[in-house]
Amino acid sequence: MIKFRRKNKHCLPLIYLVISICFLFFSDLTLASDSLYINKSVIAAQTKAAVAMDVSTGNILYGKNPDLKCLPASTTKLMTAIVSIENAELNDVITVSKNASNVSPHKAGFRAGDKVTVEKLLYAALISSANDAAVALAEGISGSVPEFVELMNRKAAQIGANNTRFINPNGLPGHGQYITASDLSKIMKYALRYPILKEIIGTRFTEISTLDGTSILLRNTNKLLWYDEDIIGGKTGYTRRAGHCFVGAAERENDKIIIALLGSPSRNDLWKQSETLIDKGFEIKENSDEPVVYCTQTKSLLKKSSYNHKTKILSKKITTRTGKRSISRKYNKRNKDQILAYNNYKYKKNSADKI
Secondary structure, eight states, rough: OOOOOOGGGHHHHHHHHHHHHHHHHHHHHHHHHHHHHHHHHTTTTOEOOOOOTTTTBBBBBEEEEEOBOOOOGGGHHHHHHHHHHHHSTTEEEOOHHHHHHOOSOOOOOOOTTOOEEEEHHHHHHHSSOOOOHHHHHHHHSSHHHHHHHHHHHHHHHHHOOOOBOOOSSSSSSSSTOOBBBBHHHHHHHHHSSSHHHHHHHHOEEEEEEOTTOOOOEEEETTTTTHHHHTTEEEEEEETTTTTTEEEEEEEEEEEEEEEEEEEEHHOOOOHHHHHHHHHHHHHHHHHTTOOOOOSOSSSTTOOOOOOOOOOOOOOEEEETTOOHHHHHHHTTHHHHHHHHHHHSSSSSOOOOBBB
């Protein structure tokens, strides 16, 4: 402890002043640096993972948690479509099984025994995200869903989507499935090789029919097709656990980018963030800016029982007298905010990742 002589006691106010100035300076500096980092997350702020990819190079232009494993929901059907056209002819006829016709919740309305071409089933699966059409394709092409899923996972590995695993052809909830935003963008890039898939995902609405003449009206679940002139097409997805998902492609003056978003809290937020991400991707590409890639979450969120738009607070285990894990009610809001900020900004990545 420093002791001051009586005659030098007038120095104490000066020392306190210097300490106070230093404290305020470094506090402001810390807040400024944090603000710079937080500003990166303005795009897709509440989305678990997002990517904007340059189609010509395959490089990530903008990425938030690009390699975070999330649930794919109905974006799975994009891989279902790829495997279908690579293992069958568009005019091949498939008989819809009872199992396929009973798939819920969202379906086109095919009945057991309906005979439908592969092309019509692709329209139903990609435009209106029909689960019955996806299962009908899997059973009709491979004989069973498990055999078809094996082809899907094999194709994902060939494309380079190594952090992806499918368990069904429609993306309905189940254990063991996952995908990353970067992998989803790779799958979309591969899908654009096929003109028929590009045409289907860019169709606003159409009417298909079974061979017996039953007509089904399809309307695209991708609302960007109605008011964004840059959008080429895309595929939506939603389950309670996965949140709202989207993968799409956009074009400006012969430049193409792909965006992928996983785990948005609402459909309105999904569309707003998709447009913002498209603008940001083209801005970085056109100005030759440095790519922006960063992480706010490194642990998989696949085990969460339900989707919550707020980042999960990862605190230490707190046990009650019964030994059950719980979060103490004694934690006040300030402590929660501090833990949240720590988990959100602990990991930062400033260099661009190549796909």
